[in-house]
Amino acid sequence: MSAPVCLRGWAPPERGPPRRSMAAPRAPESIYNLLPRLEERPVKPPRYVSTFRPSVKHEIEKSKAQWKTMGPAKVEVPSPKNFLQKHSKEPKLPERKKEQDSRKMPALSVPRKTDHPLMGIQSKKNFINANAVAAIMGLAKKPQPIYVDRRQGDKHLLETSGLVPKYVKKKDYGIIPKYVTQRNKEIKRAQKEHEAYVLESLRKRAMKRLSDEERSSLLQGLKKNWEEVHHEFQGLSVYIDTIPKKMHKEKLESQMKQLEHDIDVIEKHEVIYIANE
Amino acid sequence: MAAPAGGAGGELELQAAIGFNGHILSGLICHPDKEHVLYPLGCTVVIQDMANGKQTFLHGHTNNVSCVVVSKSGMLVASGQVTFMGFKADIILWDFKKEELLARLSLHKGRIEGLAFSPNDLYLVSLGGQDDGSVVVWSIPKREAVCGSPASARSAGNATVLAFSRCRDEMFVTAGNGTIRVWELDLKNRKIRPTECQTGQLKRVITCVKMADDDSYFYVGTSSGDVLKLNTNNKLMSDYGPQKEKFSMGVTALLLLKTGDLIVGTGGGIVALCKGSNYKVMKKIQVQGTVTSLTHRGQGHQFFAGTNESQIYRINYPEFKEELIATCHNEAIHDIVFPLGTSDLFATCSKNDIRVWHTPENRELLRIVIPNMTCRAIEFMSDGRSIISAWNDGKIRAFMPESGRLMYVIDHAHSLGVTAIAATSDCRRIISGGGEGQVRVWEIGERTRKLEEVLKEHISAVSCIKIKKNDRECVTASLDGTCIIWDIVRFTRNQMILANTLFQCVCYHPEEYQIITSGTDRRIGYWEVFDGSAIRELEGSASGSINGMDITSDGTYFVTGGDDHLVKMWDYNEGEVTHVGVGHSGSITRLKICPGNKYIVSVSADGAILRWKYPHFH
Numbered sequence: 001m002s003a004p005v006c007l008r009g010w011a012p013p014e015r016g017p018p019r020r021s022m023a024a025p026r027a028p029e030s031i032y033n034l035l036p037r038l039e040e041r042p043v044k045p046p047r048y049v050s051t052f053r054p055s056v057k058h059e060i061e062k063s064k065a066q067w068k069t070m071g072p073a074k075v076e077v078p079s080p081k082n083f084l085q086k087h088s089k090e091p092k093l094p095e096r097k098k099e100q101d102s103r104k105m106p107a108l109s110v111p112r113k114t115d116h117p118l119m120g121i122q123s124k125k126n127f128i129n130a131n132a133v134a135a136i137m138g139l140a141k142k143p144q145p146i147y148v149d150r151r152q153g154d155k156h157l158l159e160t161s162g163l164v165p166k167y168v169k170k171k172d173y174g175i176i177p178k179y180v181t182q183r184n185k186e187i188k189r190a191q192k193e194h195e196a197y198v199l200e201s202l203r204k205r206a207m208k209r210l211s212d213e214e215r216s217s218l219l220q221g222l223k224k225n226w227e228e229v230h231h232e233f234q235g236l237s238v239y240i241d242t243i244p245k246k247m248h249k250e251k252l253e254s255q256m257k258q259l260e261h262d263i264d265v266i267e268k269h270e271v272i273y274i275a276n277e
Numbered sequence: 278m279a280a281p282a283g284g285a286g287g288e289l290e291l292q293a294a295i296g297f298n299g300h301i302l303s304g305l306i307c308h309p310d311k312e313h314v315l316y317p318l319g320c321t322v323v324i325q326d327m328a329n330g331k332q333t334f335l336h337g338h339t340n341n342v343s344c345v346v347v348s349k350s351g352m353l354v355a356s357g358q359v360t361f362m363g364f365k366a367d368i369i370l371w372d373f374k375k376e377e378l379l380a381r382l383s384l385h386k387g388r389i390e391g392l393a394f395s396p397n398d399l400y401l402v403s404l405g406g407q408d409d410g411s412v413v414v415w416s417i418p419k420r421e422a423v424c425g426s427p428a429s430a431r432s433a434g435n436a437t438v439l440a441f442s443r444c445r446d447e448m449f450v451t452a453g454n455g456t457i458r459v460w461e462l463d464l465k466n467r468k469i470r471p472t473e474c475q476t477g478q479l480k481r482v483i484t485c486v487k488m489a490d491d492d493s494y495f496y497v498g499t500s501s502g503d504v505l506k507l508n509t510n511n512k513l514m515s516d517y518g519p520q521k522e523k524f525s526m527g528v529t530a531l532l533l534l535k536t537g538d539l540i541v542g543t544g545g546g547i548v549a550l551c552k553g554s555n556y557k558v559m560k561k562i563q564v565q566g567t568v569t570s571l572t573h574r575g576q577g578h579q580f581f582a583g584t585n586e587s588q589i590y591r592i593n594y595p596e597f598k599e600e601l602i603a604t605c606h607n608e609a610i611h612d613i614v615f616p617l618g619t620s621d622l623f624a625t626c627s628k629n630d631i632r633v634w635h636t637p638e639n640r641e642l643l644r645i646v647i648p649n650m651t652c653r654a655i656e657f658m659s660d661g662r663s664i665i666s667a668w669n670d671g672k673i674r675a676f677m678p679e680s681g682r683l684m685y686v687i688d689h690a691h692s693l694g695v696t697a698i699a700a701t702s703d704c705r706r707i708i709s710g711g712g713e714g715q716v717r718v719w720e721i722g723e724r725t726r727k728l729e730e731v732l733k734e735h736i737s738a739v740s741c742i743k744i745k746k747n748d749r750e751c752v753t754a755s756l757d758g759t760c761i762i763w764d765i766v767r768f769t770r771n772q773m774i775l776a777n778t779l780f781q782c783v784c785y786h787p788e789e790y791q792i793i794t795s796g797t798d799r800r801i802g803y804w805e806v807f808d809g810s811a812i813r814e815l816e817g818s819a820s821g822s823i824n825g826m827d828i829t830s831d832g833t834y835f836v837t838g839g840d841d842h843l844v845k846m847w848d849y850n851e852g853e854v855t856h857v858g859v860g861h862s863g864s865i866t867r868l869k870i871c872p873g874n875k876y877i878v879s880v881s882a883d884g885a886i887l888r889w890k891y892p893h894f895h
Contacts, residue, residue: 028662029662029677029678029679029680030660030661030662030678030679031616031622031633031657031661031662031664031678031679032616032619032622032661033678033679034622034633034635034642034643034678034679035619035621035622035635036635036638036642116463116466116470118465118466119466
């Protein structure tokens, strides 16, 4: 069998006799020793204090010279609590106002998802009476036009059946739609513009015809030039001995020949076109 | 003799109760005034002053208390009880200061599983037991139910624990087998609405719940041995732990500290200080039994732990050292005995242990533990040198009274366990009775134990043995319906008393010409010793058998106690009840009047020891 386990639950410290030592022969145990005994602790006498103590103290104080001091003057040292704190020299901003209220969300017009509807709210309206009054006072309903197609009397709505000549009674029946006329107009205008453009370009490319006045003036001018050249030619010396004279005479001759040719060309053709290069 | 007039006149004054029902989760509560602790004991709630150990009792429940709770302000106390199937279980609201009953709230059936006060004492929430399964909110000012609802979803298990928010009067939490719910009270519509908390893949059985002081989180302890932290706002689990080494036998009690750390009490008896962030165990201590309650005194420098082995420990937070401050039996107590001539000590025996107590201080002085054995009876030798005990393994064991060491064992003393024991006043003989009905006389020498005689007359277990002062005669009561008066010099039967009952107890009148007996027929019989004739019969109890009886040293009064949970004091000559003591919650098994006529001590099957003041007649 297992040996008993003994526990001393919160045994009092002031137990009477000292606990048995294992070796020494001991007195037999008794239940009455378990009774907690009040142990008389030896009362300590108060500590000795000399009766001369104050007088000795006084004497020492008296014998000491008050002015004989040593070391630096005894002044109050700065308190370690008044140390320089971080940011303490910075200018202080005013307290931040509470902005919680101003930034609050506006009240919702609809209830929240988490709200619970208030139950048990009832309306006082008498629906029976109200409905009856509405039925009496209201306008009668017009019957809907119907048609019956079989002997059995199957009714169908006339409106959707196609028997009502809705199409020909339409307001814009037989009228060319606006968009068509609009488009035709557009087409015509575009064609006109195109023709004008073509004509313009042709005209730009055609040769210029010399008018009669221009022709006559041109002839007069040429003849006059020829007469001047001829006059000069007539005025030439008879003797042509130097090269410059010869050159001059040749030049005049060629000029006169050119002018004669030009006059001849212009007199020969009635109509003259000027080709544009 | 100026006895109080009339039948059940006075009431016995309950002086002290040694007992603590440690099986109730969070049963041990430290009051917010830091001076009192509350704990349930049977059908009472005990308020104990920690400074002077003074106890007061809240009587009112009709059955065992199943939960106790104190409001945040400390003004109110509520307690719930167990009752029989189909009956309504009461919740009682008490005023702590005046120690009086304020209201009796009954709606739940069967059992109250949990209670919680709202932080401003506006509401009380109660959780019904398994058969009830509902949660009810009570208005405290109006003393009536506000609303109720089933506590858990039909697919989930039962809710077993409850905690109220620490700041708001409209939110509380229930948890249990696979269910954690946060409830919101909608007072306008008289409704409570639950929100199931999501724990993801984890499937847990919740055993305890603790709300953080600022309401942002609550912690739950699980039977798997981990702690889950849940957010009250989004109802999601934020983390859990310890991940690797979980606490063995589950987390059974939780305590939150101001630092954010946790103190965890486990089924294996470990009280551990866990870091709040990763649930790592920083310090731990081992206590006896499953930790069922953790409660802190004040701000948490000191806290108390109660275990299901009915031990209360005080733990100092800085050192993290436990100190046993109170203990009691957690099984049925079978016997109580005073040593000769002193009232200040007594011994009780129960399953596994024998304990010696100091009466004025209600303190345990000595515990002798024999594991897994039940001690049926004990006796002090009259010289006080040994404690002899009768055990159900058929042995008689004697122990040294101071050290508790085993002195000697008589093996195979009885074949069906030893059930009764008595010693003669010269300390030379032990008379023992066994379960098989034999009465044996042993001679005790310095080193020898000799069987002197076997007296075979009883045919069933011997329940009680009493020896005459001159050591020449003894009387034994047996469950076979006989009481036999033996001559223990010649070892013959002198007289036999027959009755249609199982005799539980017998007492010699101090003048020793009469004996009184009682048993399961609830009758107290007076018998003549000389010829065994019946003198008188009294109706001892209306309902239950009488299990214990004791008579004063002058023989004018005797006390009885039994299955009716009442201690009754009788006038021997008049045969009338003079005082009744109400307070036990289990069947009273034995009771004794102390030698100095100062106390009556009764013990019961629920493990409680109650000390009553002996009424003064002069």
